[in-house]
Amino acid sequence: MSKGFNIKGKGLIVVISGPSGTGKDTVIGEILKENDDICMSISATTRDPRAYEKDGGNYHFLSEESFKEVVKKGKMLEYARYCGNYYGTLSDFVGQKIESGVDVILKIEVNGARQIRENCPDAVHIFILPPSIKELQERLKSRKTETKESFEQRFGLASQEMALAADYDYIVVNKDRSACARDIWNIICAEKLRTSRIKNRTDHIIKEVLYNG
Amino acid sequence: MSKGFNIKGKGLIVVISGPSGTGKDTVIGEILKENDDICMSISATTRDPRAYEKDGGNYHFLSEESFKEVVKKGKMLEYARYCGNYYGTLSDFVGQKIESGVDVILKIEVNGARQIRENCPDAVHIFILPPSIKELQERLKSRKTETKESFEQRFGLASQEMALAADYDYIVVNKDRSACARDIWNIICAEKLRTSRIKNRTDHIIKEVLYNG
Numbered sequence: 001m002s003k004g005f006n007i008k009g010k011g012l013i014v015v016i017s018g019p020s021g022t023g024k025d026t027v028i029g030e031i032l033k034e035n036d037d038i039c040m041s042i043s044a045t046t047r048d049p050r051a052y053e054k055d056g057g058n059y060h061f062l063s064e065e066s067f068k069e070v071v072k073k074g075k076m077l078e079y080a081r082y083c084g085n086y087y088g089t090l091s092d093f094v095g096q097k098i099e100s101g102v103d104v105i106l107k108i109e110v111n112g113a114r115q116i117r118e119n120c121p122d123a124v125h126i127f128i129l130p131p132s133i134k135e136l137q138e139r140l141k142s143r144k145t146e147t148k149e150s151f152e153q154r155f156g157l158a159s160q161e162m163a164l165a166a167d168y169d170y171i172v173v174n175k176d177r178s179a180c181a182r183d184i185w186n187i188i189c190a191e192k193l194r195t196s197r198i199k200n201r202t203d204h205i206i207k208e209v210l211y212n213g
Numbered sequence: 214m215s216k217g218f219n220i221k222g223k224g225l226i227v228v229i230s231g232p233s234g235t236g237k238d239t240v241i242g243e244i245l246k247e248n249d250d251i252c253m254s255i256s257a258t259t260r261d262p263r264a265y266e267k268d269g270g271n272y273h274f275l276s277e278e279s280f281k282e283v284v285k286k287g288k289m290l291e292y293a294r295y296c297g298n299y300y301g302t303l304s305d306f307v308g309q310k311i312e313s314g315v316d317v318i319l320k321i322e323v324n325g326a327r328q329i330r331e332n333c334p335d336a337v338h339i340f341i342l343p344p345s346i347k348e349l350q351e352r353l354k355s356r357k358t359e360t361k362e363s364f365e366q367r368f369g370l371a372s373q374e375m376a377l378a379a380d381y382d383y384i385v386v387n388k389d390r391s392a393c394a395r396d397i398w399n400i401i402c403a404e405k406l407r408t409s410r411i412k413n414r415t416d417h418i419i420k421e422v423l424y425n426g
Contacts, residue, residue, distance in 0.1 A: 127408075133421040159422045170406045171415050183406055190403035193383045193396055195340075202384050208346040209372045 009201050011037070011098035012191060013120050014105045015113050015168075016184070018128030019158030021139040023174045024107055027128065030181035031105070038103040038188070041094055044070065047085035060090060078108060078115035089116075103188060110164045124191050126184060127168035131175040222414050224250070224311035225404060226333050227318045228326045228381075229397070231341030232371030234352040236387045240341065241318055243394035251316040251401070254307055257283065260298035273303060291321060291328035302329075316401060323377045337404050339397060340381035344388040 018024050032038060044060040046067050055061045062070070067086045070076050079088030089106055097104045106116065106123075116123050130136035136158060140151055165171055170187050174180040192198065231237050245251060257273040259280050268274050275283070280299045283289050292301030302319055310317045319329065319336075329336050343349035349371060353364050378384055383400050387393040405411065 129415055129418050132418060136422065155422075162419045162422050165415070165419060166408055166412060168408055170403070171408050171411050172406055173415060173418070183402070186399045187403040187406060189396070190383070190400040193385055193400060195379055195381055195384050198384050199379060202342055202378070202386060205342050205345060205386070206375045206378060209349065209368075209375050 009101065009192070009198070011101050011103040012188060012197075013094060013098060013116070013123035014103060014184075014188060015116050015123050015125045016105055016107050016128060017110055017113050017125070017161065017168065018174075019130075019136070019161045020154045021136045021143075021158065022128045022130045023139065023177065023180075024128055026177050027174055027180045027184065028105055028107060030177055031184055034181065035185060037101060038105065039097060041089050041097075041104050041106045043087050044076070044079075044090050045085060045087045047087075060093070077119050078106075078112040080109075080111060091119075094120075110161050110167075113168070122197075124170070124187065125168040126170045126172060126187060127165040128180065129162065129165060129171060129173045131173050222314065222405070222411070224314050224316040225401060225410075226307060226311060226329070226336035227316060227397075227401060228329050228336050228338045229318055229320050229341065230323055230326050230338070230374065230381070231387075232343075232349070232374045233367045234349045234356075234371065235341045235343045236352065236390060236393075237320055237341055239390050240387055240393045240397065241320060243390055244318070244397055247394065248398060250314060251318065252310060254302050254310075254317050254319045256300050257289070257292075257303050258298055258300045260300075273306070290332050291319075291325040293322075293324060304332075307333075323374050323380075326381070335410075337383070337400065338381040339383045339385060339400060340378040341393065342375065342378060342384060342386050344386050 016024060016028065028040065032040065042056065042058070042060055044062050044067060046062055046064045047059075049055065049059070049061050053059065053061075064086065067076075067079075067088065070090065071079060071088070075091045077089040077091045077094060079086055081087075089108070089112070094104050094106075106112070108116070113125055117125065130139065137155070140154055140158075172180055172183045172187075229237060229241060241253065245253065255269065255271070255273055257275050257280060259275055259277045262268065262272070262274050266272065266274075277299065280289075280292075280301065283303065284292060284301070288304045289301040290304045290307060292299055302321070302325070307317050307319075319325070321329070326338055330338065343352065350368070353367055353371075385393055385396045385400075
């Protein structure tokens, strides 16, 4: 997947949501593997790092006090409390990436996506759907870690989340991992050519013709 | 350039504008060559067919009376008078194509594009820019058919048209034919995944999960 001539300039914030079992991680992995200048956001969290986890690797580890301080300063693009810990997206991290022309994928759930809609109106929101209820159930069941309770909980959450797919800019169906990754990459490339985004980089051509013709 | 899984359903109306000398025809030719289920609209005109022209080939040839009748019936998506003849886009032709899942490219100028904006709010509007004033001038001059007067006329028209690029949904720069064709194809693929367009084809997945889970 190569980028066209026009794909330059500021990076894009790409929100990707979808219930457990839709294969978000695999699809995002494929996008990151196949393309340059795109990364995942590294979330901030107040949970304790596991033995193998380094700060700034999987997460930015913050104390609850520091986390709340960042929120207070308006420097958390979205955040939520989950199982007693806070998780959030640092605006400084995302800001630096997009200013340097790198696209940032935020893999977040529907409530986080809503906060991004408010705080980053220029972000692009993509919802990944499973191809059918059958596939979703099978994928959830095939997780060896799933007990019957957690399956039912996740399935219930999946249906709640899917009901909000219509709030997203784009819907992609993950029937085939590569096709789904290509769909998302097409969306990213196309969104960069939106007049509102590309205008400041093409205005010089128009002005040149208008005033020096 | 292959289509992802999701690219099915109704065809898209794709308006492509750009001044003479931006290489619209070459880029569109590349898109048509590389992809299936996409065609150019065949315009209706009141001008006389040339010896080699067949009705329904390059144009649908209509008498002035018939043309005006079609306009009166509201069956011309856009039209204009140019050098004493009428030219227009037949809504029946475009409608049949998109209903059968074929995308239709309308290569029209800025006034026609405005009429399409009103009559087909779902159409996607793309403006092609030359990479620089120098390239535009060179491409116009390299046309053997161009006299000094017609060059100046076309260049003047080019600047008028380019001033309206900001009214389009997307701007692509034709520095390299293949890259520009790929940019436009990305836009077409992405636009089909817009929630407003794909929703009626994914609703069954969501409903299945919501009500049968």
